[in-house]
Amino acid sequence: MDISVEQGGIQQTAADCVIVNLFEGVRKPAGATGAVDKALGGRIQELIALGDCQGEMGKTTLLHTFGAIPAPRVLVVGLGAREDFDLQAARNAAARAIKKAGEIGCKRVATIVHGGGIGGLDLEDAAQAVVEASMLESYRMPRQASEEEPSKRVDELLIVEFNPDHIPAIERGAGRGRIIAESVMMARDLAATPSNIATPTFIAEAARQMANEVGLHCRILEREDMEALGMNILLAVAKGSDEPPKFVILEHNRERADELDTVVFVGKGVTFDTGGYSLKVANPGMVWKMKYDMTGAADVIAALRAAALLDTPLHVVGLAPLCENMISGRAQKPGDVYRGMTGKTMEVISTDAEGRMILADALAYAGQYENARAVIDLATLTGAISIALGPKAAGLFTEDEALRDRLLAAAEATGERLWPMPMYEEYMEDIKSDFADVKNSTSPAKYQGVSTSAKFLQHFTEGYPWAHLDIANMAWAQKARPLYPKGATAFGVRLLVQFLRDWGEQGA
Ligand code: BES
Ligand code: MN
Ligand code: ZN
Numbered sequence: 024m025d026i027s028v029e030q031g032g033i034q035q036t037a038a039d040c041v042i043v044n045l046f047e048g049v050r051k052p053a054g055a056t057g058a059v060d061k062a063l064g065g066r067i068q069e070l071i072a073l074g075d076c077q078g079e080m081g082k083t084t085l086l087h088t089f090g091a092i093p094a095p096r097v098l099v100v101g102l103g104a105r106e107d108f109d110l111q112a113a114r115n116a117a118a119r120a121i122k123k124a125g126e127i128g129c130k131r132v133a134t135i136v137h138g139g140g141i142g143g144l145d146l147e148d149a150a151q152a153v154v155e156a157s158m159l160e161s162y163r164m165p166r167q168a169s170e171e172e173p174s175k176r177v178d179e180l181l182i183v184e185f186n187p188d189h190i191p192a193i194e195r196g197a198g199r200g201r202i203i204a205e206s207v208m209m210a211r212d213l214a215a216t217p218s219n220i221a222t223p224t225f226i227a228e229a230a231r232q233m234a235n236e237v238g239l240h241c242r243i244l245e246r247e248d249m250e251a252l253g254m255n256i257l258l259a260v261a262k263g264s265d266e267p268p269k270f271v272i273l274e275h276n277r278e279r280a281d282e283l284d285t286v287v288f289v290g291k292g293v294t295f296d297t298g299g300y301s302l303k304v305a306n307p308g309m310v311w312k313m314k315y316d317m318t319g320a321a322d323v324i325a326a327l328r329a330a331a332l333l334d335t336p337l338h339v340v341g342l343a344p345l346c347e348n349m350i351s352g353r354a355q356k357p358g359d360v361y362r363g364m365t366g367k368t369m370e371v372i373s374t375d376a377e378g379r380m381i382l383a384d385a386l387a388y389a390g391q392y393e394n395a396r397a398v399i400d401l402a403t404l405t406g407a408i409s410i411a412l413g414p415k416a417a418g419l420f421t422e423d424e425a426l427r428d429r430l431l432a433a434a435e436a437t438g439e440r441l442w443p444m445p446m447y448e449e450y451m452e453d454i455k456s457d458f459a460d461v462k463n464s465t466s467p468a469k470y471q472g473v474s475t476s477a478k479f480l481q482h483f484t485e486g487y488p489w490a491h492l493d494i495a496n497m498a499w500a501q502k503a504r505p506l507y508p509k510g511a512t513a514f515g516v517r518l519l520v521q522f523l524r525d526w527g528e529q530g531a
Contacts, residue, residue: 034092080107084098114156114506117160121180137152162208207517224267233328245267260377289399290342297313301375301376315403330523363387364387370459373464383480399492419443445474460482499512
């Protein structure tokens with residue numbers, strides 16, 4: 024989607040459709056909506072009086088203009104009650120409006136910045152919200168079909184603002200929004216691409232190419248490099264596959280690592296999860312969607328892209344361990360014991376608890392960044408988080424209160440919700456092993472599955488503040504929500520970018 028910002032009156036803009044808005048309870052619209060109403064001879068007020076246009080949150084009313092203004096259509100989108108209005112409401116309104124405009128076949132659409140006027144939002148943030156929402160709502164997953172699907176989406180979005188003094192802030196916000204949305208879409212594309220194409224090698228190459236384009240430092244560890252580092256827990260998962268594992272290391276501001284705060288992101292990158300010898304049942308366990316078991320890795324790669332393009336004043340490191348969880352004569356087996364990079368050992372109870380295994384060595388590697396102020400991992404780690412929370416909020420696990428508060432603030436600001444989960448010491452009892460330091464699952468695994476997984480990870484974190492986000496319930500939308508069409512969501516990218524922004528602005 025092309026984004027541009029224009030100064031002018033939206034009632035004069037040439038487009039397939041112009042989008043204006045209305046708060047609940049407003050009888051006589053002002054501002055841009057008022058200007059369009061006036062140009063239409065009071066038609067919007069008539070619809071309000073009729074009760075057909077009430078400003079309910081996200082509800083759209085379509086008007087045809089029959090030559091009264093250059094655009095043949097006007098969409099009035101409801102912003103809901105003024106006292107409830109916030110950035111999330113602006114995003115929802117923008118998403119609902121662009122979706123409707125796409126459905127009725129509009130290609131070139133003009134909109135105002137919702138909440139920029141009487142809404143009272145910061146104009147730059149509001150413009151960012153409108154662009155992010157419009158782009159992310161219009162996202163379609165890549166297809167390898169021989170025929171193009173008829174596209175029902177808007178190609179061109181003009182953001183129109185009457186006051187020339189407001190243009191610079193809107194341009195800054197729209198620019199940020201575009202960078203962030205494009206990063207999210209990169210992660211969605213990777214997550215949605217089938218695992219026969221999106222192999223560890225493919226994803227590592229995509230990361231390398233992106234790094235070259237945006238100026239990130241990139242290093243990719245091969246199997247031999249990981250062997251030399253003693254990452255035997257990670258390598259155990261990769262053993263069953265013919266696809267070689269890769270370990271992507273992206274760095275933003277590497278040359279200023281000494282003077283800037285270091286933040287490390289780690290993402291689970293299992294390109295397909297069969298379960299290994301602890302094979303998943305065919306349904307609903309091992310479904311085609313298990314290709315998205317690398318969403319954490321994709322999110323981290325995408326967040327690093329955004330950090331580079333937004334010139335974040337921090338040293339940001341992204342670690343993406345990538346491998347495939349398969350079966351073969353070389354594959355790991357239940358009962359195997361492996362010693363990882365920290366020197367600690369673990370016993371395999373389930374080869375299907377592979378995510379925590381690859382993260383164990385990635386978190387050990389994160390310990391190499393001596394002045395890391397925060398290490399945050401993202402993983403589609405457990406089915407149990409879905410049972411606990413449903414597709415409403417990702418699970419947040421941390422014992423660091425400051426880090427928890429920062430993450431919750433970023434979640435609140437972006438609408439990518441997190442919910443704190445317990446890290447009681449008792450969970451550790453359940454993963455004590457008779458043969459090694461820890462085991463990768465309780466048996467049976469049915470209960471306590473979420474927190475024992477976090478406790479397992481914690482065992483391999485040393486010397487830095489750490490938080491774990493279980494995004495298994497959020498990474499693939501079964502049902503469309505505003506900003507998240509059905510399918511790969513790349514949940515977490517916007518959250519991480521906001522986290523970096525707040526840290527960059529507020530400091531440690
Ligand atoms: N990738 C899965 C978790 C998952 C399940 C993600 C459903 C998305 C949707 C993970 O590797 C896994 O298999 N977890 C097991 C752990 C168990 C064996 C301890 C699970 O949750 O069942
Ligand atoms: Mn698994
Ligand atoms: Zn998995």
